[in-house]
Amino acid sequence: MNFARIARLSAQRIVKMVAVVLAIAVTNFLLIHAAPGDPASVIAGQSGAADPQLLAQLRAQFGLDKPLTTQLAIYIGHVLQGDLGTSFRQGRPVLGLILERLPATLLLTGTAFVFAIAAGITLGALAAQRVGRVADSLITVLALGFYATPLFWVGLMLVLVFSVWLNWLPSFGMETVGADLHGWAAVADTAQYLILPALTLGLFYMAVYARLTRAAMLEVASQDFVRTARAKGVPEGRILRRHILRNALLPVITFAGIQAGQLIGGSILVETVFAWPGIGRLAFDALLARDYQVLLGVFLVTSILVVLFNLLTDLLYAIIDPRVQTA
Amino acid sequence: MSAFIRAFARNKGAVVGLVILALVAITAAVASLVFPFSPWDMQGAPFQPPGDPDAWLGTDSLGRDVAAGIAYGARVSLLIGAVSTAVSLLIGVSLGAIAGYAGGLLDDAVMRFTEFFQTIPSFILAIVLVAIFSPSLGSIVAAIAIVSWPPVTRVIRAEFLSLRGREFVQAAEVLGRSRTAIVFREILPNALSPLIVLASLMVANAILLESGLSFLGLGDPNLMSWGFMIGAGRSVIRLAWWMSVFPGVAIFLTVLALNLVGEGLGDALNPRLARRR
Numbered sequence: 346m347n348f349a350r351i352a353r354l355s356a357q358r359i360v361k362m363v364a365v366v367l368a369i370a371v372t373n374f375l376l377i378h379a380a381p382g383d384p385a386s387v388i389a390g391q392s393g394a395a396d397p398q399l400l401a402q403l404r405a406q407f408g409l410d411k412p413l414t415t416q417l418a419i420y421i422g423h424v425l426q427g428d429l430g431t432s433f434r435q436g437r438p439v440l441g442l443i444l445e446r447l448p449a450t451l452l453l454t455g456t457a458f459v460f461a462i463a464a465g466i467t468l469g470a471l472a473a474q475r476v477g478r479v480a481d482s483l484i485t486v487l488a489l490g491f492y493a494t495p496l497f498w499v500g501l502m503l504v505l506v507f508s509v510w511l512n513w514l515p516s517f518g519m520e521t522v523g524a525d526l527h528g529w530a531a532v533a534d535t536a537q538y539l540i541l542p543a544l545t546l547g548l549f550y551m552a553v554y555a556r557l558t559r560a561a562m563l564e565v566a567s568q569d570f571v572r573t574a575r576a577k578g579v580p581e582g583r584i585l586r587r588h589i590l591r592n593a594l595l596p597v598i599t600f601a602g603i604q605a606g607q608l609i610g611g612s613i614l615v616e617t618v619f620a621w622p623g624i625g626r627l628a629f630d631a632l633l634a635r636d637y638q639v640l641l642g643v644f645l646v647t648s649i650l651v652v653l654f655n656l657l658t659d660l661l662y663a664i665i666d667p668r669v670q671t672a
Numbered sequence: 673m674s675a676f677i678r679a680f681a682r683n684k685g686a687v688v689g690l691v692i693l694a695l696v697a698i699t700a701a702v703a704s705l706v707f708p709f710s711p712w713d714m715q716g717a718p719f720q721p722p723g724d725p726d727a728w729l730g731t732d733s734l735g736r737d738v739a740a741g742i743a744y745g746a747r748v749s750l751l752i753g754a755v756s757t758a759v760s761l762l763i764g765v766s767l768g769a770i771a772g773y774a775g776g777l778l779d780d781a782v783m784r785f786t787e788f789f790q791t792i793p794s795f796i797l798a799i800v801l802v803a804i805f806s807p808s809l810g811s812i813v814a815a816i817a818i819v820s821w822p823p824v825t826r827v828i829r830a831e832f833l834s835l836r837g838r839e840f841v842q843a844a845e846v847l848g849r850s851r852t853a854i855v856f857r858e859i860l861p862n863a864l865s866p867l868i869v870l871a872s873l874m875v876a877n878a879i880l881l882e883s884g885l886s887f888l889g890l891g892d893p894n895l896m897s898w899g900f901m902i903g904a905g906r907s908v909i910r911l912a913w914w915m916s917v918f919p920g921v922a923i924f925l926t927v928l929a930l931n932l933v934g935e936g937l938g939d940a941l942n943p944r945l946a947r948r949r
Contacts, residue, residue, distance in 0.1 A: 365788065376801070495883050501906060505909060603790070632890070644793075652791060
């Protein structure tokens with residue numbers, strides 16, 4: 346493993362991340378100004394509409410009487426200092442609100458992602474191994490089905506079956522209210538609440554990765570080195586694991602990295618369905634309250650998360666496949 | 673053309689998809705004949721379970737007919753799916769053609785721009801756009817189009833890069849045809865088949881996006897849509913499963929049908945790839 350190469354890759358990604366943050370800050374600025382109505386009232390959200398004193402204060406703070414370019418500079422200055430504004434609804438800085446909710450979202454999306462990768466690759470490999478047989482068709486149909494089902498509806502159906510009809514799992518929240526559990530009991534409690542939302546978010550991506558793995562494995566299986574291995578008398582199971590699967594995993598990992606943004610976007614819907622106290626739920630509440638500063642802050646922070654996640658998959662890729670060059 | 677139809681029909685799934693899609697389109701077309709009332713009007717007692725002759729898919733918590741809602745919702749879904757796809761094709765093809773034909777710095781700039789849009793979480797951007805410009809048919813279509821064009825740009829750029837060096841394009845250049853003529857008459861028609869497949873998948877994706885937006889309460893307040901119905905039935909799912917189950921089935925069938933048709937089109941337009949699979 347070449348550390349200089351990895352360091353260079355990280356440096357490139359950090360430059361990219363700064364570029365994305367700046368671009369989002371500009372986008373947010375443009376949105377605030379393109380929105381119908383006075384920018385100050387957009388920043389203040391619904392709560393500021395009746396308070397002329399607050400609006401005057403905001404105009405001074407953001408220099409709203411100055412030229413647009415000065416305003417942009419002021420706004421980007423705020424963002425770079427980690428000041429994402431204030432939620433006037435909750436009377437607190439937006440960044441604090443988001444960071445408070447971040448662990449819950451990371452737990453949900455992380456679990457869903459690991460589940461999707463593990464189950465997707467397993468199912469895809471099974472389907473490729475039995476290509477054309479019943480199991481293959483079944484897995485293909487399953488993948489096609491989850492591909493076409495809206496996330497939030499999958500969540501509702503899981504609630505209907507596992508919470509309402511079977512009464513096996515809790516349907517909303519993150520922990521039993523008032524139970525006051527500690528240590529492993531608390532972990533087990535949260536795990537129970539985590540199953541349905543993580544499954545909801547993960548099933549769709551499981552379907553995507555299963556299809557990808559199947560296609561990649563069939564592609565690799567037809568190549569010469571696999572035929573050579575077979576001619577040498579390498580056992581079939583070993584060919585599948587060491588020769589085919591290993592090479593087929595690379596496109597799956599690439600794609601998984603690209604899709605990180607959608608995973609986080611999907612968590613808004615899932616957190617809304619399951620009342621999971623993460624960023625997505627925060628965004629939904631902000632949506633209902635027309636609390637635009639929070640909404641724009643969520644947009645910025647989730648974009649940073651995506652770039653970080655891309656960096657992670659790039660590094661993973663560079664470690665798995667030494668041929669990868671830093672572009 | 674008949675060879676194309678035969679190739680398409682060889683894919684059983686694609687034919688099934690086409691039939692479902694036709695049924696959804698017919699439902700949308702005859703909605704106001706079968707249900708000659710507004711889907712927002714109270715039609716019977718609230719919480720009526722399905723199977724009633726007056727409301728065979730039941731009524732919701734305000735006594736609105738679920739079947740009527742689904743029929744009118746089909747219009748909204750298909751309309752938004754088609755129009756937003758058309759808009760994003762327009763954006764994507766223009767940018768892709770510029771990047772692929774011009775090359776150089778312009779290409780770099782367009783691709784950076786595209787990459788930026790592919791990095792940011794598209795659903796969150798769509799939510800922000802619709803929320804700030806207040807939910808309406810126009811803002812929803814615009815938001816979906818703005819987050820859906822990047823794949824089109826990539827596909828068209830790649831096609832342009834590979835086609836612009838081919839003999840027939842060089843011949844047109846030698847003949848002195850104008851740049852617009854070369855782009856629109858020579859290159860674009862040859863880049864159509866991947867675009868058609870992509871477009872059918874984009875309509876499916878747009879319908880999913882719209883349902884997600886209206887589920888969150890960001891639908892056009894004047895139009896009944898499937899996502900809205902599920903969102904409205906969500907809080908009473910313990911009492912009345914049918915309010916959220918049936919609209920979801922409608923979304924599922926429509927999106928599945930579009931995906932199947934897209935796959936069939938891909939096989940029919942690119943028979944070499946289909947046989948390899």
